Amino acid sequence: MPRIAVDAMGGDFAPEEVVKGVAQVSLETDIQCTLVGDEPQIQAVLNGVAYNPEQIAIHHTRDFITMAEDPKLGVRHKRNASILVAAQLVASQQADALVTAGNTGAAVLACAHHFKTIRGVRKAALASVYPRHTEYPGQDQLALLLDVGATIRCDATELVQFALMGSAYARRVSKVPSPRVALLNMGSEETKGGEVLTHAYARLKTISGINFIGNIEGNDLAKGKADVIVCEGFLGNVVLKLLEGLAEVVVDLAGTAARENWRSKLGLMMLASGFGRLRDLTDYTAYGGAPILGFEHLLIKSHGRANARAVKNAVKVAAKAVRDGVTREIAAAIEQL
Amino acid sequence: MVLRRSKQRAGEPALPVIFRWDLDKTYLKSEFDSLRELVRIPFEKPEDKVAVPGVVPLIRNLREVAAQRGRAVRIYFMSASPPQIAKAIKEKLALDGIEYDGIVFKNQLQHLVRGKFRNLREQVGYKLTELLKSRLTVPSGSREVLFGDDWESDPIIYSLYADLVAGRIVSDDLDEILTAIGVDPQLIVEAQTLAAEVRREPAVTRIYINLERRTPPTNFRAFGPRLVPAFNYFQTGACLFEEGHLTLGAVTQVAEELINGSGYTPDRLANSLADITRRGHLQQTSAIAVREYLRARGLLPRRAPHGGRTSVWERLTRWLRAKPAPAAAGDAAINYETLVTEWRAVR
Numbered sequence: 001m002p003r004i005a006v007d008a009m010g011g012d013f014a015p016e017e018v019v020k021g022v023a024q025v026s027l028e029t030d031i032q033c034t035l036v037g038d039e040p041q042i043q044a045v046l047n048g049v050a051y052n053p054e055q056i057a058i059h060h061t062r063d064f065i066t067m068a069e070d071p072k073l074g075v076r077h078k079r080n081a082s083i084l085v086a087a088q089l090v091a092s093q094q095a096d097a098l099v100t101a102g103n104t105g106a107a108v109l110a111c112a113h114h115f116k117t118i119r120g121v122r123k124a125a126l127a128s129v130y131p132r133h134t135e136y137p138g139q140d141q142l143a144l145l146l147d148v149g150a151t152i153r154c155d156a157t158e159l160v161q162f163a164l165m166g167s168a169y170a171r172r173v174s175k176v177p178s179p180r181v182a183l184l185n186m187g188s189e190e191t192k193g194g195e196v197l198t199h200a201y202a203r204l205k206t207i208s209g210i211n212f213i214g215n216i217e218g219n220d221l222a223k224g225k226a227d228v229i230v231c232e233g234f235l236g237n238v239v240l241k242l243l244e245g246l247a248e249v250v251v252d253l254a255g256t257a258a259r260e261n262w263r264s265k266l267g268l269m270m271l272a273s274g275f276g277r278l279r280d281l282t283d284y285t286a287y288g289g290a291p292i293l294g295f296e297h298l299l300i301k302s303h304g305r306a307n308a309r310a311v312k313n314a315v316k317v318a319a320k321a322v323r324d325g326v327t328r329e330i331a332a333a334i335e336q337l
Numbered sequence: 338m339v340l341r342r343s344k345q346r347a348g349e350p351a352l353p354v355i356f357r358w359d360l361d362k363t364y365l366k367s368e369f370d371s372l373r374e375l376v377r378i379p380f381e382k383p384e385d386k387v388a389v390p391g392v393v394p395l396i397r398n399l400r401e402v403a404a405q406r407g408r409a410v411r412i413y414f415m416s417a418s419p420p421q422i423a424k425a426i427k428e429k430l431a432l433d434g435i436e437y438d439g440i441v442f443k444n445q446l447q448h449l450v451r452g453k454f455r456n457l458r459e460q461v462g463y464k465l466t467e468l469l470k471s472r473l474t475v476p477s478g479s480r481e482v483l484f485g486d487d488w489e490s491d492p493i494i495y496s497l498y499a500d501l502v503a504g505r506i507v508s509d510d511l512d513e514i515l516t517a518i519g520v521d522p523q524l525i526v527e528a529q530t531l532a533a534e535v536r537r538e539p540a541v542t543r544i545y546i547n548l549e550r551r552t553p554p555t556n557f558r559a560f561g562p563r564l565v566p567a568f569n570y571f572q573t574g575a576c577l578f579e580e581g582h583l584t585l586g587a588v589t590q591v592a593e594e595l596i597n598g599s600g601y602t603p604d605r606l607a608n609s610l611a612d613i614t615r616r617g618h619l620q621q622t623s624a625i626a627v628r629e630y631l632r633a634r635g636l637l638p639r640r641a642p643h644g645g646r647t648s649v650w651e652r653l654t655r656w657l658r659a660k661p662a663p664a665a666a667g668d669a670a671i672n673y674e675t676l677v678t679e680w681r682a683v684r
């Protein structure tokens with residue numbers, strides 16, 4: 001059974017929602033969770049919910065890094081912060097993977113501090129999943145975008161490695177036998193995007209065992225053209241925030257329209273089921289979290305606003321990745337380079 | 338609370354410790370969540386009935402440990418099932434090697450004949466009167482430990498019984514409480530009559546509730562520290578060790594059965610032990626004794642369940658902040674008015 005270390009103090013609604021999510025996991029699965037954080041606070045939450053104590057351990061530490069804190073300073077000055085202790089548990093083989101909804105920068109630094117990178121991997125990548133159209137039956141409703149912030153600039157080799165890591169993750173976790181991998185670029189032609197992207201393109205199309213479909217542009221992101229989209233961290237982060245911002249604007253516009261007149265209200269009511277489906281599709285709590293790839297151990301980063309459901313699903317994703325040997329798959333993919 | 342040596346005179350028989358067990362969901366893993374499962378129960382053979390993991394070695398050891406220590410015990414069972422299935426249940430207990438001193442079943446047919454259909458489901462009146470009847474048959478001064486589950490009304494029944502015997506509830510209050518619960522008026526009168534006959538003494542030391550439904554522990558806070566909600570019989574066993582009813586060897590047998598017979602792992606047991614300690618029902622010293630004994634026998638992991646290192650300062654501050662041990666049974670003061678209101682709302 002997979003053993004997952006969970007940063008109980010990370011996230012806007014921690015420890016309440018994190019602990020509740022783990023409590024739900026303990027009732028539904030055989031996953032062993034270690035909640036890392038302030039023991040009295042964690043136990044107080046557990047006492048008020050249904051849980052299976054046999055599946056939950058608590059590792060006490062009082063320090064934690066807040067969402068607003070500078071990650072570098074936090075990691076430097078709070079050696080016993082929950083995210084660092086949780087990473088240490090994984091590094092010392094006392095847990096198989098780590099889940100956090102806390103400060104993303106601190107999560108990346110905690111991994112860098114305690115985990116070794118997979119042999120050959122030059123930089124780790126922070127991935128994110130986002131909803132998109134599906135083009136064929138059985139296609140996952142979520143696409144994997146990486147890197148979204150672990151790096152700023154990358155060279156061609158690093159982008160190629162991101163592609164291999166993302167492909168291995170999608171193959172194992174999303175169960176896509178041959179995930180379609182694309183580079184995010186300003187044009188679909190092979191020569192577009194400057195030296196780094198053209199070199200990456202040239203190398204990716206020669207690698208066997210990866211289904212590289214070429215470049216895709218920003219307007220293709222929401223379509224089902226690719227299952228894994230690769231870019232450097234600076235661009236990935238901008239894209240991710242743009243997608244999130246757009247979703248919020250759409251919801252806001254719909255609300256404003258509904259308040260304007262009765263015809264808009266009626267129209268929106270008629271579209272209610274469609275909006276419901278859209279809401280379900282964009283509901284981040286359903287997919288739990290996304291991985292930081294490239295280390296020998298896995299970290300699943302859940303949304304900062306994660307509720308119990310999101311945490312529960314993040315833990316399940318982490319356990320699935322452990323069961324399916326994602327890091328081994330990535331190591332094998334990198335080795336062939 | 339550790340049992341102290343009684344101040345008995347030479348030659349005088351020791352007072353027995355009374356262990357009372359509910360049957361369904363506490364001893365037996367009875368499945369009656371659906372109508373089909375409910376209908377199947379009367380037709381089950383003794384060998385088809387399954388005991389809750391760990392309960393068999395625990396009960397056997399309650400008797401054995403008492404015998405080793407020259408103490409007497411009495412074990413009673415109480416079931417809300419009809420006497421028609423008594424044969425199968427008695428055979429099951431025999432198969433498990435459980436010796437008992439009494440077993441009582443609910444005469445459902447009597448309620449049917451009298452047209453008292455509400456009494457078929459109502460357990461408080463039935464169980465409370467049976468407990469009081471049984472109390473009248475045991476030597477006065479005998480201490481009692483009660484075992485139930487979180488399915489029906491065991492926490493409220495056992496607490497009422499404990500407070501009645503201890504003299505904390507007077508007759509008029511009992512009438513009020515049982516009426517509020519919806520107990521049959523005839524049973525209320527019977528309970529009052531029996532309660533009047535029972536000698537007032539602090540008899541019930543602990544009430545263990547098997548959290549079969551995984552009810553949140555906070556839901557039992559109103560019942561006071563006398564009631565211990567336990568998620569499995571390893572937790573119960575550890576607490577019974579602390580109270581002097583079991584030895585470490587007996588707790589080991591419970592752990593072994595959970596591992597060998599029910600798929601438990603050393604990690605799961607370690608987590609259980611840590612949980613009952615964190616919830617304040619088991620003192621650190623007892624938890625350490627259990628942990629070290631079981632570790633030496635390979636039944637708990639070598640490392641701490643949560644692993645990692647803790648600084649001396651951290652350990653010191655945690656020790657200083659640690660919760661006090663649960664208060665003795667006599668300190669319990671239950672507000673039954675609130676309790677019954679909440680209990681009725683849940684039902």
